Amino acid sequence: MTTSPAIIILSDAALPMAKRVAGAIGGEVHGLDRRITGPVDATFAEAGPHLRELFGSGRTIVALMASGAVIRLLAPQLGDKHSEPPVIAVAEDGSCIVPLLGGHHGGNDLARKIAGVIDGFAAITTAGDLKFGVALDQPPEGWALGNPDSAKQVMADLVAGASARLEGHAPWLADSSLPLSEKGEIVLLASEAADAVPGRGLLYRPKRLVLGIGCERGCEPEEVLALARESLSDAGLSPEAVGLVASIDVKADEAALHHVARHFGCPVRFFDAATLEAETPRLENPSDIVFAEVGCHGVAEGAALASVGSSGELVAAKRKSRRATCAISRAEHPFTEGNLPGRARGRLFVVGIGPGSDGWRSPEVSQMVSESTDLVGYSLYLDLLGPLAKGKARHDFDLGKEEARVRHAMELAAEGQSVALVCSGDAGIYAMATLVFELLDKADGPDGLSDGARRIEIAVSPGISALQAAAARAGAPLGHDFCTISLSDLLTPWEDIKRRVTAAGEGDFVIAFYNPVSKKRRTQLAWARDKLLEHRPASSPVILATNLGREGETIRVVPLGELDVDDVDMLTVVVVGSSNSSTVKTGDGRIWVYTPRGYARKEGTAMTNPIAGDAA
Incomplete structure (x- = not known):
């Protein structure tokens, strides 16, 4: 799960600059409670434990503090550079922005972005970024490095004067300042083929493969995963190039599909039957039996093709296991968060915000609200969220409209949104959580929920009760x-x-x-x-x-x-x-x-x- 950057300040003097930074990068301002009087998103009692907790959870940190102080506070937790989140130190006057950690994990780019907003100087020190404008060990979104252990030596060779040869289509490498040559001794290979291995160089996987999957209700997750892996292997394709899992919308709550997506580390998206039926002319294995069941002539191939559009292609036709089917397509470009097709499984966060004060709101609840696109609740409760509600679509309801409030939240989630149903106190004590499950229990009645609302993901997070x-x-x-x-x-x-x-x-x-x-x-x-x-x-x-x-x-x-x-x-x-x-x-x-x-x-x-x- 992604979370917004935490902007750390130790005094009111840093608050105006922190708010400028927060507005530019969508961050939350965290202030030292005994020295902060102005409004912030969260407070902490001691800087060291708070920074270490944020760092340990993978949260991006932007600290308006001295670089040395940040380093000393985080030193006990420094270990694997490949998994550390970005940590950036910003001078209180905004004159200098230093990515201390995670520079190749987005820290350098974020430092540049902050510098552009506050007219400061981004002090980038990583050699590859300085010389070539690219971090070879941290490819952009939609790409994966297949042999990360070779990155350090390759970068050292290039900095020392070696040239590189680009094989395959990778615009982010072609447009960099790397010393590219047709006779380059170092190979930068972009390929989704399983057997692609550069003799001396780096292998990049464009995440543009789609696993279109259909399965019976309650199919064992391991059966579907085994089918997906066999399909990739038989097609000679690398699992690292999988960028999406896709299926029909009535399978949005199918555990097996989400298991496969977690295994490959990619999103899962869903399409309605009409969208899949429109792909019938491109199917290699149309089925009247499938049409009679779900309203389209193919789920696996249809979902794979719908995901890549007219510019994509089917690269592996449907294959079957006992209770599942899988097909593979290839998109023209890698998938990123901004170009995902179809609809996500909607999420409903039922959260208790306690009495409403920042100090009595749990970090989990704050994270859920931060990840939400929409907020639903009684107007007073939404107001109590303060800056945490910034940028969210609000759906305000009066007291006495509890069922309408919950139905609205669930139907919003059915559209693929991430919705926070906001309750005061604890969500499960005289509050809305029980009504969510009551409506689910009665979903098949005449006044029941839509089919989509019955398939949403639900999470309930406690709050401090009255x-x-x-x-x-x-x-x-x-x-x-x-x-x-x-x-x-x-x-x-x-x-x-x-x-x-x-x-x-x-x-x-x-x-x-x-x-x-x-x-x-x-x-x-x-x-x-x-x-x-x-x-x-x-x-x-x-x-x-x-x-x-x-x-x-x-x-x-x-x-x-x-x-x-x-x-x-x-x-x-x-x-x-x-x-x-x-x-x-x-x-x-x-x-x-x-x-x-x-x-x-x-x-x-x-x-x-x-x-x-x-x-x-």
Whole structure:
């Protein structure tokens, strides 16, 4: 998965320059929390651990810091130069841009781009880039180097004065400043043939082969992969030249196809039956049986040909295994992210953003939102994303339109988009994740989803729930058994809610009440208070947590017997302690709530196992 570059700053002074860079390269600004007062996309407590975490995850880093400081902080993690992400140091005034690492992995090009935007100087130091304007060990997108171990010696020979001979079609090499000659002693060979091996030189694979694949529902992934590899081998073609896997759209959720694409490290794209049927005149093996099944005369050959268009050709006709078919085509040009045909399998990220503040939003959620093309949610929740929503298509919905919101997100994903369905708190706690799966479960009904929406990829990422946020702000009220109950009777009959409150009271659970009141609903919380007073002392602490993690946050602690419904609004979470919950006041005057688990009664626990609550 690709992620946007992280632009690191240590003070407000660097923020204007960081924002210029971020706007130019689609990056996120990360600031040192204790020195940053302006708005940033993310904050960190210590520069070293944060940089190392980003580097370890393969994230491009643009640090508005001294080069030496960046090198020292990352030194413990430096290892394989072929896998390291770009790391670029930028002077705070923008005068100098230095690609420290990953220069041949895009770092040099990114440094040049930044320099062009901020009128700085890109300090490129790699020899090949300086002399020939090309990095032979890092070919452009759509190309793969078949013998990387030879690159260092070849580059050294060329820098020393040797000439090269280009064999095959590779415009990026032909247009460089390399010393090319028909009699060059070093061969630069561009070929997808499996047996192509230069005696002295480099072998480049143009990723322009397409594996068109058809298979039965639930076909074993290894069967399809074996068929694809056999097809390439029999055709004398290199697996490294595969740039795309393609099939019909009803197979968008077929695990075997995605397994093959992962194996070859390429995208997978899908076409509708009408598009594949239009390729019938070019098919070598049209089938009336296939037409009767899916509406086109060939899936494997049709998908292969549809992917390469009229300028491409079929290079290996359909071959079969027990439950799958495979054909191979060749495109005129290598595939890149910008020229992919067909439609991707849509993705739906169901994300919980916590209360909405940057510090309480998980890195995984931020990454999913960053990768999304579209954002769907209640307007307030989308606003809380701040700069993270920049450049995304927004689809705003009012409260009360939950099903319409989820349907819209799923149908957008069915069109091949990457969609983030944004929820506050945790997506699976009184939020939209459950409705996603409920709609899938009822997808075949009269009001069901489209066929495409049933085939999307779904990922759910947790967020900090209001329950967790309230507990953390107030102390440790959830130290023992607890439950959550929504007091809203819009979706749950009031009689059911009353039964649950009664049971929780009798069981002496700590209770977190969600949706405690609304403008029209003022009696349920009072009923719950009175019912709980039958089972626990009037002195039991109650936490009223409002606007958690946002401006206007308030945390109040009142006795259960003095709980006033008028002190609660729709943005308040109410946490009622059990009969064992207690309060303690610290020297600064703060009142904390905790529910003991009984460690003090267990001999030796408090001294010998201070983190038993985490380990248990």
